[in-house]
Amino acid sequence: MEHPILLLDFINHPLAHYLEEHFGLVDPNHLYHVTYTWFYMLLFIGISLVATRGLKLVPGRVQNFLEVAIGGLRDTVKNTMGDEGMRFFALIATLFIFILIANLGDIAPGMYSPTANVNTNASMAIIVFLLTHIVGIRVHGMKYVKQFVGPIWIMAPLMIPIELIGHLARPLSLTVRLFGNIFGEDLVLVILLLLVPFLIPIPMLGLMIFTAVIQAFVFTLLAMMYITGAMEEAH
Amino acid sequence: MKRGGLVSMASLVFVLLWVSTLFAAGNTQVGPEVISYFKWIALATGFGMAIAAFGTGLGQGNAAKAACDGVARNPDASGKIITTLMISLAMIESLAIYALVIELILLYANPFLKYIVGG
Numbered sequence: 131m132e133h134p135i136l137l138l139d140f141i142n143h144p145l146a147h148y149l150e151e152h153f154g155l156v157d158p159n160h161l162y163h164v165t166y167t168w169f170y171m172l173l174f175i176g177i178s179l180v181a182t183r184g185l186k187l188v189p190g191r192v193q194n195f196l197e198v199a200i201g202g203l204r205d206t207v208k209n210t211m212g213d214e215g216m217r218f219f220a221l222i223a224t225l226f227i228f229i230l231i232a233n234l235g236d237i238a239p240g241m242y243s244p245t246a247n248v249n250t251n252a253s254m255a256i257i258v259f260l261l262t263h264i265v266g267i268r269v270h271g272m273k274y275v276k277q278f279v280g281p282i283w284i285m286a287p288l289m290i291p292i293e294l295i296g297h298l299a300r301p302l303s304l305t306v307r308l309f310g311n312i313f314g315e316d317l318v319l320v321i322l323l324l325l326v327p328f329l330i331p332i333p334m335l336g337l338m339i340f341t342a343v344i345q346a347f348v349f350t351l352l353a354m355m356y357i358t359g360a361m362e363e364a365h
Numbered sequence: 366m367k368r369g370g371l372v373s374m375a376s377l378v379f380v381l382l383w384v385s386t387l388f389a390a391g392n393t394q395v396g397p398e399v400i401s402y403f404k405w406i407a408l409a410t411g412f413g414m415a416i417a418a419f420g421t422g423l424g425q426g427n428a429a430k431a432a433c434d435g436v437a438r439n440p441d442a443s444g445k446i447i448t449t450l451m452i453s454l455a456m457i458e459s460l461a462i463y464a465l466v467i468e469l470i471l472l473y474a475n476p477f478l479k480y481i482v483g484g
Contacts, residue, residue, distance in 0.1 A: 239379075303459065310462030314469070327377060348455040 137240040138165045163247035170231050170244070199227075210354045211361075218357055221261070225254060226350040233312055233342030237335055246313040248305060255301035258353045262300075266360035274360075300356060304349060311345045402481050410468040417464030424457040 136142075139158075142165055146158035181192040189197060203223045207215060229245060236243030244250040266274040278297075280289030315338045322331045432450040436443045470476075 303463075306463055306466050307455075307459040310459070310466040310469075314462065314465050317469070344451060344455050348452060351452060 135240070136162065136242050138162070138169060138242075141165055162242050163244040163250050166232070166235075166242050167244045167250060170228065170235060174227060174231060207354065210351070211358050215354070215358060215361065218261075218354075221257075222350055222354055225258075225353060226346055229254075229308070229349055230343065230346040233346055234339065236312060236316060236342070237338050243312055243316075245308055246316050248309050251305040251308045252301070254349075255304035258304065258356060259297075259301040262356045262360040265357055269361050277360075300352075304352060308345055308349055311341050315341055399481055406471050406475070410471055413464055414461075414468050417461045421457055421461040424460075425454055428453045428457060 142158045142161050145165070146156045146161060149156040149161075177192065178196070181196045185193065200223065203226060204216075204219060207219050207222055211218065232243045232245045232250075235241045236246060263274075266277070270276075278290055278293040279286045280293070315334075319331060319334050319338065322334055428450060432446055435446045439446075
C-alpha cells in the first residue's frame with residue numbers, strides 16, 4: 131500500500147534519490163519507518179535535554195512531568211523485576227517510551243508510526259528475545275538448559291520441542307501483536323475516512339489513543355516478564 | 366456558520382484530500398480465473414476474521430466477568446484488578462490480531478498475486 135503525503139517527505143524523497151544514485155533502486159516508501167524513528171528519537175531526546183537543563187530541587191513543569199513518568203516506570207520495573215532487575219531499567223524504559231510516542235504519533239495527519247511497520251517491531255522483539263537467553267546463560271551458566279527440559283528427565287524428548295516452539299513464538303507474538311494493532315487501526319481509520327468522514331472517525335481516534343497506550347504497556351510488561359523468567363531460579 | 370464550524374469543516378476537507386491520495390491507483394483488466402481467486406480470498410478473509418472475533422469475544426467476556434466479580438467482592442483492590450484485566454484483554458485480543466494480520470497479508474500484500482495475475 132502506498133502512503134499518503136507525509137510530513138517527512140521532504141527528507142525521504144531526496145534521501146531516496148541519493149541512495150538510488152549510490153546503491154541502486156530505493157523506494158522512498160521503504161524509508162519512512164527509519165526516518166520516523168529518527169524523528170521520534172530526536173523529539174524525545176530534545177524533551178529530555180530541555181527537562182534536564184539546570185535541574186532544580188523544586189522542579190519546573192517539564193522536569194516535574196518527566197520525574198513523575200520516570201519515577202512511575204522505576205517503581206513498575208522494581209515491582210516486576212526485583213532489585214537485580216534494575217539493570218535493565220534503561221532498556222525497558224526506552225522500549226516503553228519509544229513505543230508509546232510512536233503509537234501516539236500515528237494519530238495525527240501527516241505523521242506515520244514506525245511501529246506500523248513489521249521491521250521496527252521485529253527488531254525490538256528480537257532484542258528482547260536475545261536478551262532473555264543471554265541473561266539466562268549469564269545467570270545460570272549451562273544449567274539454563276534445564277529450564278527447557280522440564281521437571282522429569284524422561285519427559286525431555288516431549289518437553290524440548292514444546293519449550294522451543296514456545297520460546298520461538300515469543301518474539302513472533304510480540305511483533306505481530308504490536309504490528310497488527312497499530313497497522314490495523316491505521317487502516318480502519320483510512321477506510322472510515324473514505325466512507326463516512328464526518329464525525330464517525332472520532333470514536334476511532336479515541337480507540338487509537340487507548341490502544342496505543344495499552345499496546346506500549348503490554349509490550350514492555352511482556353519484555354519484563356520474559357527477562358525475569360530467564361533470571362529466576364528453576365522450579 | 367460560526368467560525369469554529371468553518372474551521373472544522375475546512376480541516377475535514379483537508380484531511381479527506383490528504384487521505385485520498387493513498388488510493389490513487391490505476392485500473393487493469395484481469396481474466397476469469399483471477400476473479401475466482403479473489404472470490405476465494407474474499408470468502409477466506411471474511412470467515413477467518415469472523416471466527417477469530419467470535420473466539421475473542423467469548424474469551425474477553427470471561428475475563429471481564431471475572432474482573433467484575435473481583436471488583437464487586439473487593440472494591441479496594443479495583444486498581445490491581447483493572448490493571449490485570451487490561452493486560453489480559455490485550456493478550457486475548459492479540460489472538461484476533463494474528464488472524465487480522467493474515468487477512469491483511471492476503472488482501473493487500475499477497476505474495477502469490479504476481480503468479481496469478483502474471484500467468
